[in-house]
Amino acid sequence: MLAGLTFGVLTTAHAQELKYTAGNNSWNADSLGNHRAVVSFNGTSNVARVMIPWRRRDEHPEAKRIIIQDAKTKQKITNVKTLTITREQGDICFEPVSGKGDYYIYYLPSKNEGRDNYPKGVYLAPEQTANNNWLQSVPAGMKPNTIVKELEAIDTFNSFYPMEVIATAAEKQQLLLKYPGTGYMVFPEDRQFPIKMTEDLPQRWIKKGPSQSFAGEADKGEYYSFQLGIYAKREMKNVKISFADLKAANGAGIPAAQLSCINTSGTTYDAKPFAPVVNIPAGEVQALWCGVDVPANAAAGIYKGTAIISADGMPAMPVRIALTVTNKQAVNSGFNEPWKQTRLKWLNSTLAQDNSLISPYTPLEVNDSVISLLGRKVGINKDGFPAQIQTFFTPEMTELSAQPKNIFTEPVHFHFTAAATGKDLPWKSNGWKITSKEAGKVSWTAVNTTTGLQMEVNATLEFDGFLDYTVKVTALEDVSLKEITMHLPFDKGAAKYMMGLNQKGGVRPEKIDWKWDVKNKNQDGAWIGDVNAGVQFNLRDENYVRPLNTNFYLQKPLLFPVSWGNGDKGGITIGEKGKAILVNSYSGERTMHKGEVLYYNFHLIITPFHTINTDFQWSTRFYHRYHNLDSIKATGATVVNIHHGNNINPWINYPFIEWKKMKDYIDEAHSKGLKVKIYNTVRELSNHAWETFPLRSLGHEVYSPGKGGGFSWLQEHVGKDYIAAWFVPEFKDAAIINSGMNRWHNYYVEGMNWLVQNVGIDGIYLDDVAFDRVTMKRVKRVLTQDNHPGIIDLHSANQYNKSDGFINSAVLYMEHFPYLNRLWFGEYFDYEKNGPDFFLTEVSGIPFGLMGEMLQDGGNQWRGMVYGMTNRMPWTENADPRPIWKVWDDFGMQGTKMIGYWVENNPVKSSNPLVPATIYKKNGAVLVSVASWAAEDTSVQLTIDWKALGLDPAKAVITAPDIRNFQTGQVFAKDAPIPVAKNKGMLLIIK
Structure with missing residues (x-):
């Protein structure tokens, strides 16, 4: 038998023992694929016939090539005839050119097309290479004379055994006949065998049969995960699971509140209760990943209880649970052993969700109708909207000034114009009222009324200058309106520059006339300001969902806001009006019927966020590559950025597998006076993540829907309905696109906390960002805890292009700027053809209290120094910052x-x-x-x-x-x- 790891055996219809093994990358997968059957011919004929019960999960195996090699010589055998190729088995004849001995049959050969980092795995089509004379020599009806010794995957990671070895149609039919009862079956499954297929039953379940009991073993304090696999004989709607207390014979217990299922309940990334609806189509499999949070002080023993599975219109089914708690105390809840799926608990974490301050910000202070924050003041009008916003930064941006700079010429306000009279409806307000007040967040409400309409205003201001408005307009009777507009009347002194709404960063044009186009453009607002005073505004409704970015906007664009957009009637004009530069956001003519509700939500981000820390710029010098630490120190760099795709951080956005190597490197760096940051974000996730299939069980919550494809591993194991992302050929690391705002962000925050505590990272390098400011604040809190430096630098490729929806990177990420230490904007930024105002607004970070670096083609070192920018080592070969x-x-x-x-x-x-x-x-x-x-x-x-x-x-x-x-x-x-x-x-x- 070939050297390799034997996974297990099964008995086929031919009563032969079939082994599933994994080799040690002993053949070229790029041309031969990841899977082969090792067969042995012991006859004397010039025709070998073999029946391979490969039980494949891939569709249309008859459309994929078969390649056969002589095991001794590795010579390709050309005389091959396929008799029958199905998902269940392959019936193949070939010429045993070396006589008796072993032969390899490769049955999923593919080639990669497209870019190296975005491969398109294409499976080779069948080919006819056999000699006609040999084909005619194949006896009709000859019996198999060759045995299958093993089915071998190129390595353990590519193996199908046991959860992707499909049951045959006959086995499935026998199962259904044997268990004719309710409309579904339950297959409890251990955590070490993640359920991976949704449209096939694994052969393992045929052997085991359905069951209404599960037994497992956990340590004290461990988060213990297990699965309840459901096969729906007919469609199941609104599947739920409930738990009873687990009780031991001695009276000890684990409360039902300590048991949960990530598929049916949880906590969103912004700390809200979450109860996803689980529906299972007829004939499909759904994994329910359950967890027991074993108390640290639990007594050793066997704890028994029940989980109840239910669905609309179907009888509930109890599943008996018996959990043996050992005398062993789990280390860190078992989180240090993620292959046990212990970290699934992190999906519902609320770590760092508090509104505590983050340095250098100061507590919010409320004095009458004015709220003060670091370098800024916001006055609130009686209707709840800003009466004025002031900033107190000097033009140099290095210190605060005693003299305020006004952003607006008059209060922010709405106009509701009656269709009948053409006149604005007069609003009445009883004033605004604070509903909560914390050092980091102040919330208030106001109710305004006019003829036939009520406007409920709920607003929050946070310590970083993020001002968020929910504006709920309810029709108390039928009301016909000629126009609904919101006016942001900018002071000319705070409206010198602009970016957004089809405008690259630079001096604000005299006039802007913009219309909604969410199918093509990731645009719902802009930034207008000067170096020391400005506001970003964004218009949204209650259905807003953060779109995908970085090459994928068109696959999940903005949702069109019904209120602001109003069909094709809405838009924004900007231009001079009296003393102001007026931002006029209009939504056009409409009739609101009694009881109808519209949300005219918006937020304002007040810039700058803080003064510039120039000393940090001069002393903090990034070396952006994994390299020998003595060599790095000799360059004068002070911080090492560890990208992914190397020995200590091989897997994109999953730095948990080689963490011990990473810790050794960081410890050595610290001993040499260097800091180390790592690449880690959530835009996409490595296929090497231990939680890949539990996350897939959540449907589209964590992974975006898509056309599939990409690297062969994804096609062979994930199957379909995903978006293939970045690929690293050296490590065969194939990422999948994250869906956006979801519970993986909770995991991400917990993971950052774990890396700070256990690995000693000094911060993170962000390569574009797929999460919002809620997660960014949480990340900054855990990175800076206990006086850790928590350095964050953000790289962005220029997003102002078709595939990214023509959005300016600084506009896209401005909500994150309060928590960054440096910008690196970045790939596809043109430092030669764009003017100084573009540098200032889109690249430098200076109007926001940041400083930056250049990347594309090394930047322009002369122009960069006007903004205090260089590039970083050694990313661009032709530009050395030393x-x-x-x-x-x-x-x-x-x-x-x-x-x-x-x-x-x-x-x-x-x-x-x-x-x-x-x-x-x-x-x-x-x-x-x-x-x-x-x-x-x-x-x-x-x-x-x-x-x-x-x-x-x-x-x-x-x-x-x-x-x-x-x-x-x-x-x-x-x-x-x-x-x-x-x-x-x-x-x-x-x-």
């Missing part, structure tokens, strides 16, 4: 004050607005960065306010230090023109 790092160190950037070209009173000004200047000022010296967006080589004259710099012009020297691959060293006279090459720039030191 020469710039050396300048920072030689000049002494720590403690400098950054004053950007956008600051009106910048002490150093360029004579050419297309060659702006930013300075980094300290006592006795200043570093000046100039960069060109001019169409050709040019020179600029610097106007210098020597007094503001604190320098004596008579003694000052202007030097361009020699910087490798950046500039040649030289000295300039104080009034000399500075030459600047096209698309480049200069770093000058004045001291």
Whole structure:
């Protein structure tokens, strides 16, 4: 027998013992597939016939190629004839070219087409290679003369045994005849055998038969998982499961509240009770994953109880449970052994859901009608909407100011215009009322009324500046309306820049006329503001669901908001009106009938979030690759970002399997004064996750529906109805797209907590984000607990394209910005053809209190320095940030004050607005960065306010230090023109 792991045996109709084994990647799966039958020929004929009871779960096996090899020589046998190929068995004749001995029959050969990281696994079609003379020599009706020794998967991970070995039609029919009772059967199953098929019964269940009892063994304090598999003879609707207390003979007990089923109950990612509806089509299988949260102080013994399964119109079925609790104490609830499915408990976690503050934010303070938060104030009008929003950040963004900057010229308000008169309906309000007040969140309500309408306003303001409104409009009688609009009247001083609504980041256009197009565009709002004051607004209704992003928007786009959209009548116009830049969100003519309800929900995100931490930018230098730590330290980097797809983090968004290797690496890094962050997010999930099939049992809750396909493992084991995502060829890591907002986010937060506590990670690297700010806040809390650094940097590929729905990355992710330490925007960002205002708004992070780095083609190092940006090592081969790092160190950037070209009173000004200047000022010296967006080589004259710099012009020297691959060293006279090459720039030191 071939070397490998033997899984088990079964007895076929031919009374031969068939083994399921796994080899050690002993053949080339890329050309031969992942599965083969090892057969032995012991005859003398030139024709071998074998009947292979392969019991395949894949559909249409007759449409897939059979490849046969001589086991000794690995020679491909061309004389092959397939007699009958079905899912149950294959009847095959071939020429045994070496006579007696073993032969390999590969029955799922495939090839990968498409991109390496997005493969399309294509199964090879049957081919005719046999010689006609040999075909004619095959005797009609010859008996099988070759035996099947084993069915071998290329490795254990690819094995079908035992839960994907299908029952035959005859076996299934016999089962149904033997158990004719109710409309369904129950097959209790241990956690080590996850139920994987929904349209076939496993042969294992034919042998076992249905049962109404389950026995298991758990340690004290363990979260013990098990399955109740249901086969529906006829359609089952509204399947539920309830539990009774588990009781021991000595009177000890485990309360029923400690038992649960993730398929029928749980807690959403935002801490709300969740009761999904489970329906099972006739002829299909549903796994119900159940768990017992064994108390840590439970006495050892056997605990017995009952689970009751019910469905509409069907008799309830009890399942007896006998759980033996050992004397052993589980470590960390068994979470350190995830292969036991102990972490399914995490799906319903509420960890870090509190509204506690996160540094550097300060408690909310309410004084009369004004709510104060870090650097900002929000005044509330009597109708519950903002009367005014103010910010207190200096234009330099390095400190707070005593002088406020108003964002609006008048209160935010709605207009409901009567169709009959063309006049606005007058609203009455009894004022707003606080409903809850915490340090991190204030909530209030207001009820406004007018002729025939009631408007119920519920709002919350959180410590980071997220202002959320639910606006419920109810018709008290039939009301015909010419128009419903909401006005955001921006002060011109807080409306210089804009991004969103079909606009790339930059100076706000004079006029915007935008219409809803959710099928093609992930657009429901925009950001408008200046560097030190702004607001992002988004328009939504009660049915809002976060769409997919990063190449997948078109597969799950925005849901069209019935209120704001109103067919094709809704849209947004932006333009000057009086003293304001008016954002006019309109929804058009409509009639609301008595009792009808519309939700005109919206939220406002007030920017900036905090001051810029420039010292963090100068001292925190990322090395973005798994590499030798001594070599990394020698570069001057201080933080290592561990991407996925390497030995210590091989599986995308599932860093739990090789965690011991990761911990050893991090411990060594810490001993050398380096920090380590890891790639981990939830946009997609590795197929190596232990919980893959429990998650699949949840339908589309965690995994998005889709057309399937992708890498062969996904097609062979997940089957269909999924979206294949990122693939790493080296590790054969095939990810599946996450559906968006779901309970996997609870698991994700718990997983982060576990990684901080057990592995010592110093933060995470996010490669685009598929969760919202609720999860981000929770993640930041667990990452920064107990004074852990909790560094988060966010990378985004430019989302302004068709497949991403033409959304600006900064608009898409602005709700996360309060919790980030750095931006890395990113792939497909054009640093050459876009202007300085694009850099400022879409790339730098400065208007939001952040700083960033560049990626695509290494960025433009001259332009980047105007915003304090470099790139990171060693991701882009042709751009090495070390020469710039050396300048920072030689000049002494720590403690400098950054004053950007956008600051009106910048002490150093360029004579050419297309060659702006930013300075980094300290006592006795200043570093000046100039960069060109001019169409050709040019020179600029610097106007210098020597007094503001604190320098004596008579003694000052202007030097361009020699910087490798950046500039040649030289000295300039104080009034000399500075030459600047096209698309480049200069770093000058004045001291």
